[in-house]
Amino acid sequence: METKSRTLEITILSAEDLRIHNKSVKKNAFVVVQTDSFNSKTTKMNGKGGSSPSWNDKLVMDMPMHTRFVTLQVKCKSLGGRDKTIGLVGIPVTDFIGGYSPETCLQFLSYRLRDPKGLKNGILNVSIRLKEPLQACSSQAAVASGLGIPIDGRNDFGVVTGIPICSGYQFTSFFR
Amino acid sequence: MGNCCSDVGGGMAAVSGAASSAATGNQNDAVDMYLRSHGIHGLFSQIELSFSATSLRDRDVFSKSDPMVAVYIKERDGAINEVFRTEVVLNSLTPTWIAKYTITYHFEVVQNLLFKVFDVDTQYHNVEMKMLKLEEQQSLGEACCTLSEIVTKPNRSLTLDLIRREESVSSTHSQHCGKLTVHAEECFSSKSTADIILRCIGLESKDLFSKSDPFLVISKLVERGISIPVCKTEVLKNDHNPTWKPVFLNIQQVGSKDSPLVIECFNFNSNGKHDLIGKVQKSLADLEKLHLGREGENLYLPTLVGHNYENKILNSKLLVDKFSETVQHTFLDYLAGGFELNFMVAIDFTASNGNPRLPDSLHYIDPSGRLNAYQKAIYEVGEVLQFYDADKRYPAWGFGARPIDGPVSHCFNLNGSSNYCEVQGIQGIMMAYTSALLNVSLAGPTLFGHVINRASGVACDSLSTGAKKYFVLLIITDGVITDLQETKDALVKASDLPLSILIVGVGGADFKEMEILDADKGERLESTTGCIASRDIVQFVPFRDVQSGEISMVGALLAELPTQFLTYMRRRDIKPST
Numbered sequence: 020m021e022t023k024s025r026t027l028e029i030t031i032l033s034a035e036d037l038r039i040h041n042k043s044v045k046k047n048a049f050v051v052v053q054t055d056s057f058n059s060k061t062t063k064m065n066g067k068g069g070s071s072p073s074w075n076d077k078l079v080m081d082m083p084m085h086t087r088f089v090t091l092q093v094k095c096k097s098l099g100g101r102d103k104t105i106g107l108v109g110i111p112v113t114d115f116i117g118g119y120s121p122e123t124c125l126q127f128l129s130y131r132l133r134d135p136k137g138l139k140n141g142i143l144n145v146s147i148r149l150k151e152p153l154q155a156c157s158s159q160a161a162v163a164s165g166l167g168i169p170i171d172g173r174n175d176f177g178v179v180t181g182i183p184i185c186s187g188y189q190f191t192s193f194f195r
Numbered sequence: 196m197g198n199c200c201s202d203v204g205g206g207m208a209a210v211s212g213a214a215s216s217a218a219t220g221n222q223n224d225a226v227d228m229y230l231r232s233h234g235i236h237g238l239f240s241q242i243e244l245s246f247s248a249t250s251l252r253d254r255d256v257f258s259k260s261d262p263m264v265a266v267y268i269k270e271r272d273g274a275i276n277e278v279f280r281t282e283v284v285l286n287s288l289t290p291t292w293i294a295k296y297t298i299t300y301h302f303e304v305v306q307n308l309l310f311k312v313f314d315v316d317t318q319y320h321n322v323e324m325k326m327l328k329l330e331e332q333q334s335l336g337e338a339c340c341t342l343s344e345i346v347t348k349p350n351r352s353l354t355l356d357l358i359r360r361e362e363s364v365s366s367t368h369s370q371h372c373g374k375l376t377v378h379a380e381e382c383f384s385s386k387s388t389a390d391i392i393l394r395c396i397g398l399e400s401k402d403l404f405s406k407s408d409p410f411l412v413i414s415k416l417v418e419r420g421i422s423i424p425v426c427k428t429e430v431l432k433n434d435h436n437p438t439w440k441p442v443f444l445n446i447q448q449v450g451s452k453d454s455p456l457v458i459e460c461f462n463f464n465s466n467g468k469h470d471l472i473g474k475v476q477k478s479l480a481d482l483e484k485l486h487l488g489r490e491g492e493n494l495y496l497p498t499l500v501g502h503n504y505e506n507k508i509l510n511s512k513l514l515v516d517k518f519s520e521t522v523q524h525t526f527l528d529y530l531a532g533g534f535e536l537n538f539m540v541a542i543d544f545t546a547s548n549g550n551p552r553l554p555d556s557l558h559y560i561d562p563s564g565r566l567n568a569y570q571k572a573i574y575e576v577g578e579v580l581q582f583y584d585a586d587k588r589y590p591a592w593g594f595g596a597r598p599i600d601g602p603v604s605h606c607f608n609l610n611g612s613s614n615y616c617e618v619q620g621i622q623g624i625m626m627a628y629t630s631a632l633l634n635v636s637l638a639g640p641t642l643f644g645h646v647i648n649r650a651s652g653v654a655c656d657s658l659s660t661g662a663k664k665y666f667v668l669l670i671i672t673d674g675v676i677t678d679l680q681e682t683k684d685a686l687v688k689a690s691d692l693p694l695s696i697l698i699v700g701v702g703g704a705d706f707k708e709m710e711i712l713d714a715d716k717g718e719r720l721e722s723t724t725g726c727i728a729s730r731d732i733v734q735f736v737p738f739r740d741v742q743s744g745e746i747s748m749v750g751a752l753l754a755e756l757p758t759q760f761l762t763y764m765r766r767r768d769i770k771p772s773t
Binding site for chain 1: 659727
């Protein structure tokens with residue numbers, strides 16, 4: 020029987036060097052984790068952490084088989100009530116499935132956050148573990164979802180992280 | 196001429212007695228300071244060696260032998276220096292000596308020890324140990340080993356056969372005369388650290404126009420009421436309800452959990468004369484009770500009433516927000532628990548090394564036996580790490596060359612086989628290296644990505660079998676890499692594996708670009724997909740930089756290794772024993 024979704028245990032550890040409008044973030048940052056449009060969870064807010072808050076918050080959520088990215092958004096509560104997005108990152112599922120470490124093993128990963136305009140804005144540290152090991156039937160599902168011909172004979176299923184481009188921006192700012 | 200004003204900022208900083216993530220775990224900060232000032236940065240730890248022996252030869256006529264042990268250290272230049280003598284045990288062929296020898300264990304150095312057992316004649320029994328002339332005593336045998344051999348044994352005991360060398364010409368005949376057992380213990384009794392968050396409420400104002408700037412000083416009480424400061428928090432400005440940053444106290448430092456401690460709250464003054472706001476006397480066990488009970492303790496202030504000091508109880512309270520005790524396992528604990536460091540080697544065979552048959556090539560094998568840079572690097576690093584690997588089988592690869600029948604390979608087995616990559620012992624690596632030189636033609640370019648991915652594969656296979664292994668890959672190269680981004684990608688992927696990478700740069704190239712890979716000297720590595728290395732696993736040292744001075748190349752290279760190992764284990768909460 021094919022499993023429809025897997026259980027993902029993601030612990031949001033900490034973030035470094037968060038900035039908003041070119042100033043360091045003072046407080047009240049939190050992270051929203053989303054595996055698809057129906058599954059989303061939020062960490063607690065970090066009151067005092069400043070630009071390098073630490074949460075150490077473990078979230079357990081479902082991850083459907085077709086998920087390609089786990090999206091993490093770092094936001095902060097602003098006075099007006101509307102949350103501001105400080106940075107976000109999409110973790111390709113292949114980064115923790117089918118990679119080096121066995122999946123049920125705890126993996127520590129760190130990612131570069133980019134703000135909504137695409138500029139670098141800090142680092143996010145997480146640890147991820149999958150509850151169930153990969154079964155034979157689900158690997159078939161992974162194969163089925165790959166489209167096209169692999170380049171250069173590689174079997175990565177070609178998931179990459181794209182960087183959004185905003186019109187009117189200096190070209191050189193992305194490569195800092 | 197000194198500064199006009201004191202360093203107020205420095206004076207306000209917290210001073211802790213214990214490092215929060217102590218990798219060295221030494222109990223003596225003065226020793227730490229001394230060793231660091233002499234350039235010894237690696238892992239060092241105080242070890243106590245105790246001795247016992249069995250089946251000693253009987254040398255006395257009417258009674259049994261009266262043995263003692265003398266310990267010698269063999270220096271690198273061949274000199275043998277005596278460092279310690281135990282006491283004499285009377286009339287025993289299976290003695291257990293009480294006197295223990297304290298030696299500092301250095302991870303990155305091979306420490307050769309020589310033990311000699313003597314039978315002390317009756318006429319010398321009342322002579323002080325130091326005055327005894329050992330040449331006049333009868334030797335019962337000697338044995339030698341390295342310190343790392345002792346600490347890597349499961350129960351930290353090594354039993355050696357005593358060998359007696361005959362003074363006569365037929366010295367090839369050595370007799371076995373008993374066994375000597377050397378046992379090692381790490382020197383601190385308690386590795387527990389208490390992590391405490393302290394908070395005060397309702398402090399009184401000591402400054403005229405503003406609120407107090409409070410800070411805490413924690414001292415331990417020794418006999419006769421003298422208090423010795425153990426740690427001090429940072430200064431919080433203008434705060435009557437301060438919460439200080441966590442304080443880490445090594446329980447052994449303060450004595451025990453029940454030792455009385457004095458916690459004093461002062462108001463910071465930049466003129467150095469801090470006013471006492473209040474104090475409290477509690478032990479660590481009391482602080483833990485306060486934390487569990489969520490209650491506060493009132494501070495008191497000794498005030499002068501008439502001619503006596505009375506303790507005036509204040510309304511201010513001290514609260515404990517957090518009290519947690521952790522046991523810090525040391526590197527040696529993991530070794531005793533069966534963890535191994537597996538050594539792997541990758542050698543650069545690119546054409547920039549020069550034709551191996553010419554004497555000016557970095558790969559030239561000198562017929563006189565002088566080691567070239569590659570052989571030296573393999574030998575010096577392997578010599579230290581070999582004791583930490585149980586089966587002494589090391590994967591060895593070469594890169595950047597064309598094997599006899601094939602295209603350029605960026606990761607080929609040094610032993611020439613196409614099935615397995617391991618060789619036996621350091622000698623095995625040397626032999627495979629010299630034979631590979633004859634069988635491949637140097638090519639290029641210098642790419643690390645393949646070798647790192649291969650090593651990562653080995654580490655990953657071991658992870659899935661649950662083995663207690665940590666891998667160390669030594670890459671020796673003469674040039675700057677051409678695939679910096681692929682190498683960064685491979686390193687980022689490998690950063691979460693039980694792997695450390697040591698890179699030695701030989702020859703005269705400019706290795707500035709390689710320093711980017713070592714996160715000590717730059718930023719955290721970032722891959723093309725936006726993934727960042729979760730820990731720094733690279734250590735890079737140019738061979739020529741450390742030829743002079745007290746710091747050896749091996750020292751600089753291996754210094755961080757135990758810390759990287761401990762970071763990996765502690766993060767995953769892997770304990771030494773199952």
